[in-house]
Amino acid sequence: MMKIDILSLFPEMFEGVLNTSILGKAAEKGAVSFKVTNFRDFTTNKHNKVDDYPFGGGAGMVLMPQPLFDAVDAVRKEENAKPRIILTSPQGKPFKQQDAEMLSKESSLIFICGHYEGFDERVPEHLVTDEYSIGDFVMTGGELAAMSMIDSIVRLLPGVLGNDTSAVTDSFSTGLLEHPHYTRPADFRGMKVPDILLSGNHEKIAEWRLRESLRRTYERRPDLLIDLELSEQEKKWLNQFECESEEKH
Structure with missing residues (x-):
């Protein structure tokens, strides 16, 4: 204790x-x-x-x-x-x-x-x-x-959180901000949950969450990316975000 x-x-x-x-x-x-x-x-x-x-x-x-x-x-x-x-x-x-x-x-x-x-x-x-x-x-x-x-x-002590994986996936625990979350209803006032989260394809869902986690970090806390070691796929996504950002401006 x-x-x-x-x-x-x-x-x-x-x-x-x-x-x-x-x-x-x-x-x-x-x-x-x-x-x-x-x-x-x-x-x-x-x-x-x-x-x-x-x-x-x-x-x-x-x-x-x-x-x-x-x-x-x-x-x-x-x-x-x-x-x-x-x-x-x-x-x-x-x-x-x-x-x-x-x-x-x-x-x-x-x-x-x-x-x-x-x-x-x-x-x-x-x-x-x-x-x-x-x-x-x-x-x-x-x-x-x-x-x-x-x-x-x-909250990080063993057994404190109902789901022990919650703390592992929190923002900052992986070096990135946490991905977006959605719950029921799937369509609320015309605002819909991304189709991928309803697909049941856990591999694709995991990929989407990682990409959106990287996107959110890039948009809100780019300073966190300075010393972060990224995979080749993550670098490609980051380049894509940068291009999208340039197009908007």
Whole structure:
């Protein structure tokens, strides 16, 4: 079972998320356990302050190292393990599907959610093992980022999803965006499902899905194709998409 600890100044933000949908079901199945800790409980000053003014001046308040180091020490002692310690930060490297897959193989994770202007530099430099960002924008705190990463990790644990092949074919898992999906009715207000999906020819359907996955990636996220190794057939399709795009313009 994976153990996920979350250190936050606002633990109540996680109550609904961790007990609902896939995350809640994963906990019920025993695939994962969650514990949210308010690291303010580890302050040693009489006012329970977790932040202070930055040395050298400047706007905003900075989270002090002591409460976070002590909170992590307490979690480590309780779990008797060496968990990966993840800091949510706009300065971290972009969090990708490959990171979720890698972290899903760990037995213990600690997420640190920041607030205010940022962390004392000794936290990312000496305490954490991984620093991630979920996008080039800044939020009030790291809670929502941690929720997003936890969701992407837990859904990859064995037995969590009803269909274990679902995660394998997700967007980014293969390097491409996922192909389009259709369901009943086959004709909705004149908008029809592609005939190939109704043919029952599984080989042709698989080919169509791969081609459309490549097309969608080319149209929406061409940056993903830069370092991707393509087959000869995929290169032919890509050339076809490029020609079609030039004709439209």
